[in-house]
Amino acid sequence: MTTLLHIIASARGGLSHSRQAAEATVRRLIEQDPTLTVIERDLGCTPVAHPDFQFIQASLMREAERGEPQRAALALSDALINELDAADFVMLSMPMHNFMVPSVLKAWLDYVVRLGRTFQITAAGKVGLLRDRPIRVLMACGGALGDGLTGQPDFVTPYLRYVFKTIGITDLQVLPLENLLRGATAQAATQMHFDTWCDGLSSEWLT
Template identity: 50%
Template sequence: MSARAASREASRTLLHVAASSRGGASHSRAAGHHVLARLQQALGPLRVLDCDLGAMPPPHPDARMVEASLTPAQARSPAAEAALAASEQWIGQLEAADLVLLSTPVHNFTVPSALKAWIDHVVRPGRTFLSTPAGKVGLLADRPVLVVAAAGGAFEAGPGSQVDFLSPYLRAVFGCMGLTQVEVLRLENLRREPAAIEAARARLDDWSAAVAARLAAGAAGRD
């Protein structure tokens, strides 16, 4: 391989978790792709792992999975290990990522149910966090988590504004596993007039450029 080809090889891995079931019509998915393009411009090629929760929603944790996840690893039967196979696969994707990008709709003030099911598979006692008398301690290495959330209505103060349970919830969920560098962009009013959608696109572009530049500066500092 030539030096030029080697220098173009992806040196970092990004996990894109996409939670909308609306495929190509999804605002959050399109926003995630926009952020990804900005990151590739700033950081160079990235190896991308796609986790499409809209296309393949995780099952709700069933009794076997719940029992297995509460059983210490050394006491698990082969059947209990098998019940955790999907969970292990999703946690493995998180562990392989240098950077996590989560694009999600806002459903009823918080995360959609497919994303909640994924969370229930990856936030696991003794695996991604430890319960201690002093509280939960994350077991994953810290890394940036970028969240773009698409909402039909408004969050900013004003008529019709709504409460945001999604942003603090996702900070708590990722923080519990040890991922504390969570940045959230809320794209609002996407089911309102076209001007609101244009305004959201402009915010997205500013935010992605700023985040990408910050991550590139951090990466250069470490090189």
């Protein structure tokens, strides 16, 4: 049985382009594998709180130093990590917000990228503790991506690659859905780009 975790980071519900694209992708995958189990973590509609004092203190302690209050402060983080770790495939749908990941996704990452739990620091650097698995990211942008002179630079893709690699997940691809606030013609081009990507993913899924 295959489990797909869909992490939703747009607060726009059914209006969200990234969410609609991810849901269309998931429907395609279910057509191919009706036994697929889909779990949704909807950070847009039900955001996780920003990490607080108790969580931060507890997360930086060694396990042997923790008591019941510290373990309780880590409960949400443990649940989010377990949910991610149970997934064979992760679909992340998100808007670009001010050239970065939306803050709800950053908060989720702060719970999931945890010293001693999802990564370890060694003499050779940080080592991820989770098994690798595919993560496919659909990133909705109002404008176009470019090099910073023509179009905004893409800080998100290198950031996501690095942060997921830190916890052991390297099989990450980002499809930008560009120009969504630039009129119908630009949106149609983005839709075609997405359709091609979705066909590719679904044939990859068959193999």
